[in-house]
Amino acid sequence: MQISPAESSTRDIYRHMVSLITPRPIAWVTTVSESGITNLAPFSFFNGVGANPPTLMFCPVNRRDGSFKHSLVNAMATGEFVVHVVSFDLAETMNDTSADFDEETSEIEALGIETVDSIYVAPPRIKAAPAAFECKVDRVIHLNEGPAAANIVIGQVVMMHIRDDILGDDGLADPAKLDAVGRLGRSDYARTTDRFSLERARVN
Numbered sequence: 001m002q003i004s005p006a007e008s009s010t011r012d013i014y015r016h017m018v019s020l021i022t023p024r025p026i027a028w029v030t031t032v033s034e035s036g037i038t039n040l041a042p043f044s045f046f047n048g049v050g051a052n053p054p055t056l057m058f059c060p061v062n063r064r065d066g067s068f069k070h071s072l073v074n075a076m077a078t079g080e081f082v083v084h085v086v087s088f089d090l091a092e093t094m095n096d097t098s099a100d101f102d103e104e105t106s107e108i109e110a111l112g113i114e115t116v117d118s119i120y121v122a123p124p125r126i127k128a129a130p131a132a133f134e135c136k137v138d139r140v141i142h143l144n145e146g147p148a149a150a151n152i153v154i155g156q157v158v159m160m161h162i163r164d165d166i167l168g169d170d171g172l173a174d175p176a177k178l179d180a181v182g183r184l185g186r187s188d189y190a191r192t193t194d195r196f197s198l199e200r201a202r203v204n
């Protein structure tokens with residue numbers, strides 16, 4: 001099978017992309033609107049992109065009507081957001097926050113999600129999340145206009161929070177204790193319970 005984007009609908013291209021680019025980590029993102037309403041939504045077009053300075057990105061694509069999602073509007077207006085790692089026990093709550101709440105409604109308040117204050121940014125942290133990255137917006141890149149067009153929010157990490165009970169003996173997050181979930185295509189998700197190791201290859 002071959003697919004030429006030039007001859008395919010945006011919907012089909014999107015469905016193939018998210019079924020093939022897997023598993024995707026999930027950024028569970030808190031922001032605050034200019035009028036002070038907290039917002040929480042998941043984004044799996046997400047990754048870390050560098051460590052010096054520590055930098056990550058997530059991509060809220062335009063809605064079907066071409067408008068910006070609330071997380072994007074808020075990040076652009078305030079320059080701040082917090083990314084949380086989603087563990088298996090939080091997957092359903094994370095999914096609940098992806099519903100199309102109106103801009104006046106805080107997903108955090110509507111769903112009764114417990115938060116704590118962040119240190120350097122206004123968006124709060126999800127208390128139950130195993131790890132969180134407080135971020136300041138470095139830049140936002142709009143690649144196109146219209147439905148499903150990409151907006152890339154690049155953030156500099158100004159504080160990392162790692163729950164002590166997920167640390168391994170080496171001081172890093174233990175994948176078994178982190179129990180992170182990843183997004184697949186359709187309605188599927190992956191768990192990190194089945195793992196294998198490879199030592200980094202070297203030229204002899």
Ligand SMILES: Cc1cc2nc3c(=O)[nH]c(=O)nc-3n(C[C@H](O)[C@H](O)[C@H](O)COP(=O)(O)O)c2cc1C
Pocket residue numbers: 026039040041042043044045046059060061062068069070071072094095097098099100101183
């Ligand atoms: C696991 C998961 C991953 C998602 N990833 C993305 C994504 O990468 N980009 C995107 O625009 N929407 C994504 N969504 C949909 C948004 O979460 C949804 O549109 C949400 O309502 C946006 O909220 P906001 O308008 O408050 O920012 C995802 C939903 C789920 C459940």
